[in-house]
Structure formats: structure tokens, C-alpha cells
Amino acid sequence: MLIHELCKACGLTKKAVNYYLEQGLLKAEKEANGYRRFAEQDVQTLKEITLLRKLGAGIADIRRILSAEDRGAALAEFGREVARQRAQLEAREEVLARWQSRPADTEAVWRYAAGLLGEPAALKERIALAFPGPYGSFLALHFGPFLNAAVVTDDQRAAYESIVEYLDEAEWKGMPLELERELEQALGFADADKLAGILEETKRRINDIDGFLRDEQNREQVRDYLEFRLSPEYETSPAKRLNELLRDFQQASGYRERFIANLRRLSPDYDAYVKRMAEADSKLLEAFPEAGRLNE
Missing domain, CATH: 1.10.1660.10 (Multidrug-efflux Transporter Regulator; Chain: A; Domain 2)
Structure with a gap:
């Protein structure tokens, strides 16, 4: 034609x-x-x-x-970008609404905006961009709630700059399509609200690990998970290959030393979360000693 x-x-x-x-x-x-x-x-x-x-x-x-081989995966990534943009717009609207209701209280609104729109909040976008695909989206959702405080001290400033440097230098090559789908399926990327709910439930369990371990249904779930992780089936599964890929990248890039350590300096909330998580891991290991074999 x-x-x-x-x-x-x-x-x-x-x-x-x-x-x-x-x-x-x-x-x-x-x-x-x-x-x-x-x-x-x-x-x-x-x-x-x-x-x-x-x-x-x-x-x-x-x-x-x-040009994508997997059109669905490419559209899903674009959808995550649209969601990030929507979140940014909603944050701006929230700050503007507060300023409209309190036009003379610029100082208070400025402090409020520093949490939603300031440098730590901008890290969520940097994280997603540094790790294109579902891994970056997961990290942005996971760390996002801890990035709501303004950079005040010199130590926070140094930590922020170290994180930005790490994100700029990190060479994330992505993951094979099979493993990308495994991650999306495991974390429920088809529904952003569902993924956010999973993350919130994980934090709730960490905050009340004693209550979690008292529930026999929860203990049964842990036993099922450990049985799978210690089975021959796991050794040949996409889940293991995914775990190894992420572990190797994190070790090579200094993820824990450069990213996690500096995030703890930047965000008191995240530092407290890591401490609670260490306590939860200790109690979980006490209840299920076989979990120690996962790191062998």
C-alpha cells in the first residue's frame, strides 16, 4: 500500500x-x-x-x-517506569497540597518536601535506573520506605555521595530471561500492590519474630522452605541459579560494603531494620538449626 x-x-x-x-x-x-x-x-x-x-x-x-524478544516483559518494564513516574507525581501533588493549606509555613513544608522529594527520595529512581528490570524495581520498592529523611549531618552527606557513586559504577548486566521470569513470578511483579504487600508482611514478621515462630502454620512454611532449599531439586532449579547470579554480582560490586553499609549511615530507619533483621535471623536459626546449612 x-x-x-x-x-x-x-x-x-x-x-x-x-x-x-x-x-x-x-x-x-x-x-x-x-x-x-x-x-x-x-x-x-x-x-x-x-x-x-x-x-x-x-x-x-x-x-x-x-524490538524486544519478549514483548510482555518489555511492556512490564515500561509499566514499572510509568508507576515510578506516577509515584513521583503523587509526591509532588502531596507537597503542593500541604503548601496550599499552609502557605505561610514555608519552613515546615520545606522539611516535609525534603523527605518526599529530597536527595534520599531521589535514590529510589537512581536504584531503579541502575538495575533495569525486575531486580531494580524490587530494590526500589524494598528500600523506598527507608528513604524519607533529609540529609542533615556530614556523615549522611558522605554516605549519600558514596551510594550515588556505587550506583553510577555498578555494572548490572541483567539476567537471563528465564531467571527474570522466575524473579517476577516469585515476587508477584504482575501486581505492584501485591509486591508491596509482600514486603510489608516481611517487615511485620521481622518486627514480631517471636509471634511468627509461635504460629505452627508459619513454622510449617519455614520447614517446607528449608526442605526445598536443602534438596537435590533446588540444586538444579532456576531459583538456585538466580540466587547465585545475585550473590556473585553483589560480591563483585561491593553491594554490602558500599551500598548497604552506607545506606545504614544515611537512614536511621534502615539501620534499625537491619538490626531487627539480625535478631530475627538469630532466633530463626535457634528454632531451625538446619537453616545454618544454607550458607555452606
């Missing part, structure tokens, strides 16, 4: 089609008479481009999604 037929089929102007041709999102065969001829598939491609543009995708996003 010729360009005017393509435009009619897609509801686009010639200018728009030419722009997508220039950007390499669309290709056309040029005939001897100079006319460009398009295939039926180009109609589908243009409808996909139009849909992505309506969803707010930029040219780089569209190029990545259209």
Missing part, C-alpha cells in the same frame, strides 16, 4: 508516518518510480506505536519495546 492508504488505515498524518520512518521505527520499500510502498504489517506496527505514544512512551521506549 502507498503512504496515503497507510495513513487512512491508521488514522495518522503523512508527517507522523515520515517522522517514524526517520526514527527507524518503520521501513518502506522504495519502488522505481520513487513511491514508497508499505506492507500490511506496517499497519499493525503503526497502531502499536500510536498506542505506546498514548501511554506516554518516548521514542527510545518504543524502539526497545518493538
